[in-house]
Amino acid sequence: MNFKLLTDIARSLLLARWRQTLVAAIGVTFGITMFITLLGFMNGLNGLLDGLVIKRTPHIRIYNEIRPNPSQPITRVEEHKNSHHFVRSLKSTNSREQIYNASAIIRTVKQDKRVLDVAPKVSTQVFYNDGAIDIAAAINGIDIAAERKMFYLDEYVTAGKAEDLKNIPNSVILGKPLAEKLTADIGDVVQVTTVKGDRFPLKVVGFYQSGFSQFDKTISIAAIPTVQKILGKSADYYTDLQIKLLDIDKAPAVAKEYAKKFQTSAEDIQTANEDYETGSGIRSMISYVVGITLLIVAGFGIFNILNMMIYEKMDSIAIMKATGFSGKDVKKIFIYIALGIGIFGGLVGLLLGFGCCVLVDNLPFKTAAIPTVTTFPIEYNPLFYIIGISFSLATTYLAGLLPARKASRVDPVVIIRGK
Amino acid sequence: MEQVILEAKNISKQYHDPVTTNVLHNVSFSVQQGEFASIIGKSGCGKSTLLYILSTMDTDYEGELWIEGRKMTGRREAELARIRNEKIGFVFQFHYLLNEFTVLKNVMLPALKLARYKESVIAERAMEKLDILGIRQLADKKANLLSGGEKQRVAIARALINDPMIIMGDEPTGNLDKKNSTIVFDIFRELAEKFSQTLLIVTHDMEFAEKTNRIIEMDDGRVIVHGS
Numbered sequence: 139m140n141f142k143l144l145t146d147i148a149r150s151l152l153l154a155r156w157r158q159t160l161v162a163a164i165g166v167t168f169g170i171t172m173f174i175t176l177l178g179f180m181n182g183l184n185g186l187l188d189g190l191v192i193k194r195t196p197h198i199r200i201y202n203e204i205r206p207n208p209s210q211p212i213t214r215v216e217e218h219k220n221s222h223h224f225v226r227s228l229k230s231t232n233s234r235e236q237i238y239n240a241s242a243i244i245r246t247v248k249q250d251k252r253v254l255d256v257a258p259k260v261s262t263q264v265f266y267n268d269g270a271i272d273i274a275a276a277i278n279g280i281d282i283a284a285e286r287k288m289f290y291l292d293e294y295v296t297a298g299k300a301e302d303l304k305n306i307p308n309s310v311i312l313g314k315p316l317a318e319k320l321t322a323d324i325g326d327v328v329q330v331t332t333v334k335g336d337r338f339p340l341k342v343v344g345f346y347q348s349g350f351s352q353f354d355k356t357i358s359i360a361a362i363p364t365v366q367k368i369l370g371k372s373a374d375y376y377t378d379l380q381i382k383l384l385d386i387d388k389a390p391a392v393a394k395e396y397a398k399k400f401q402t403s404a405e406d407i408q409t410a411n412e413d414y415e416t417g418s419g420i421r422s423m424i425s426y427v428v429g430i431t432l433l434i435v436a437g438f439g440i441f442n443i444l445n446m447m448i449y450e451k452m453d454s455i456a457i458m459k460a461t462g463f464s465g466k467d468v469k470k471i472f473i474y475i476a477l478g479i480g481i482f483g484g485l486v487g488l489l490l491g492f493g494c495c496v497l498v499d500n501l502p503f504k505t506a507a508i509p510t511v512t513t514f515p516i517e518y519n520p521l522f523y524i525i526g527i528s529f530s531l532a533t534t535y536l537a538g539l540l541p542a543r544k545a546s547r548v549d550p551v552v553i554i555r556g557k
Numbered sequence: 558m559e560q561v562i563l564e565a566k567n568i569s570k571q572y573h574d575p576v577t578t579n580v581l582h583n584v585s586f587s588v589q590q591g592e593f594a595s596i597i598g599k600s601g602c603g604k605s606t607l608l609y610i611l612s613t614m615d616t617d618y619e620g621e622l623w624i625e626g627r628k629m630t631g632r633r634e635a636e637l638a639r640i641r642n643e644k645i646g647f648v649f650q651f652h653y654l655l656n657e658f659t660v661l662k663n664v665m666l667p668a669l670k671l672a673r674y675k676e677s678v679i680a681e682r683a684m685e686k687l688d689i690l691g692i693r694q695l696a697d698k699k700a701n702l703l704s705g706g707e708k709q710r711v712a713i714a715r716a717l718i719n720d721p722m723i724i725m726g727d728e729p730t731g732n733l734d735k736k737n738s739t740i741v742f743d744i745f746r747e748l749a750e751k752f753s754q755t756l757l758i759v760t761h762d763m764e765f766a767e768k769t770n771r772i773i774e775m776d777d778g779r780v781i782v783h784g785s
Contacts, residue, residue, distance in 0.1 A: 140670070140672065143666075143669045143670060143672075147666075150655075150657040150658060151657060153657070154656070154657040453651075453653055454653075454655050454657075456653065457647075457653035457654075457655070458666070459614075459638065460612075460614060460641065460647050460653075461641065461642060461647065461666065461667040461670070461715070462638050462639060462641050462642020462643070462667055462670050462671065463638060463642075463670055464634060464635040464638035464639070465634055465635070465638075466635060467638075467670075550614050551609045551614050551615045554609075554649055554651075554653070554727070555605060555609070
């Protein structure tokens with residue numbers, strides 16, 4: 139009853155000054171609109187960039203790093219176990235990049251409940267020969283079906299079809315800039331020289347553009363058997379195992395576990411792409427800061443308007459207190475007024491923010507690097523909207539607090555006797 | 558039935574700004590149920606100050622205030638607000654209507670705050686009060702569209718809405734012309750006689766005071782005539 143009465147009075151006071159109210163609410167609306175739009179856009183951008191990296195990067199990569207054997211004879215001597223060992227001129231003994239027992243590892247990993255999928259890969263360095271020029275590049279031999287499912291291969295193959303790698307023997311998909319350097323078109327045959335000096339012809343069946351020109355210039359894609367053939371290796375020769383997990387956050391722990399279990403190297407995505415995470419975090423932070431700044435400015439507007447309203451309504455406050463409204467009631471009325479502005483302005487802001495997001499989402503955005511993207515990226519996350527309305531309520535509440543306290547302390551005797 | 562409903566015991570008050578002055582010196586008096594009393598005195602004699610202390614709005618005084626046998630001195634603000642809401646009706650020199658609301662709503666506000674009845678019942682009761690004051694036809698008008706005399710009558714209706722134990726008036730006719738003053742006085746008279754409403758009115762209008770049942774005269778912060 140009391141709540142209804144107080145909100146009723148608050149509403150009447152608001153409506154009586156609807157123009158001022160509107161100005162105050164527009165301040166909040168503007169703040170929230172910008173907040174939602176910025177956050178949606180920044181996170182959309184983050185999503186796009188993360189998508190480029192994270193979507194196409196295995197969560198864990200198992201490979202064989204070339205390094206000196208950590209188990210040297212001296213480490214096996216029991217009495218020197220806790221001593222520091224000096225071994226000079228240590229050489230990496232093992233030049234094989236092959237993962238030992240790869241098929242057994244694949245089987246084991248596939249049974250792990252945390253793992254979404256695993257795909258083998260063979261990569262090697264080659265030279266593309268174009269007349270007198272040799273261009274250093276890498277060829278990644280991939281499992282087409284798995285690569286499509288796990289790393290969205292089709293999204294960045296821009297010309298030709300990925301299946302052709304499987305269907306046409308000795309075929310390759312080149313990065314667009316590399317193809318331009320080689321002046322190779324689809325259907326042409328290019329020559330490669332392996333590290334060991336063998337020459338090998340490959341048929342171009344497509345081009346890809348990943349969004350990273352460094353990759354596009356130096357890496358080309360072929361089927362696993364093709365690369366194994368180039369290297370002259372058997373069908374169980376794999377240099378990498380790419381694993382995707384159900385929960386990306388578990389990658390560091392699982393990577394450590396696999397490295398120990400399979401006695402090989404395992405790198406997790408977080409370690410490999412630390413800088414991307416940092417960039418995303420900073421972009422989000424900027425949008426929060428801008429949004430909050432706008433809301434604080436709006437808060438000052440509300441503060442001013444409430445202060446003015448209190449001076450205008452001094453008589454009303456005095457008579458309400460004389461006829462039995464306590465200081466607390468009066469304070470509540472003014473807090474409700476502030477919150478009313480916050481709710482109204484905030485909700486309109488959410489709607490407008492959503493509208494702006496839709497608008498930006500439909501603006502054409504073409505970039506040569508990422509051919510699959512045609513409009514600006516936007517993320518529609520309900521969380522932004524929840525945060526937005528919470529912020530608007532919090533700022534308006536705080537803006538209303540001081541004036542409301544002032545109103546609650548109005549001494550009716552002073553006002554009434556002053557007349 | 559002679560029953561003391563309001564009692565002031567040795568009330569003193571000082572103003573400290575700019576120099577300490579005593580506005581009230583050990584004022585003691587009481588008001589009984591059904592009395593129509595007026596407080597008169599020269600400007601600055603402390604009669605309004607006394608009224609605001611009696612009304613519980615001013616709590617900065619020495620001495621004790623008792624309403625219906627309960628001590629008011631030292632109670633908290635919210636408690637006093639509730640007591641005012643329930644027991645005391647106010648009519649000031651200025652009407653203090655809320656311009657945002659209709660006449661009816663203005664009258665209803667203190668009752669809505671008290672919440673003794675449902676809203677529909679309160680509306681009915683407010684209409685009854687407006688009837689008594691002969692301004693039923695104004696119920697749906699906005700308060701700022703009324704004339705001065707009408708506003709003051711609405712203010713009286715508002716004072717009556719919770720059937721208060723006492724109505725306190727601070728120069729209720731001070732802003733009105735002769736005709737409206739008479740109307741307001743007649744209303745007070747009617748309330749006192751017909752409904753045996755207790756009234757305590759501060760005025761400097763001797764003519765007004767002489768028509769009341771009891772005249773309390775003050776001078777220089779002291780009650781010099783208690784009346785009867």
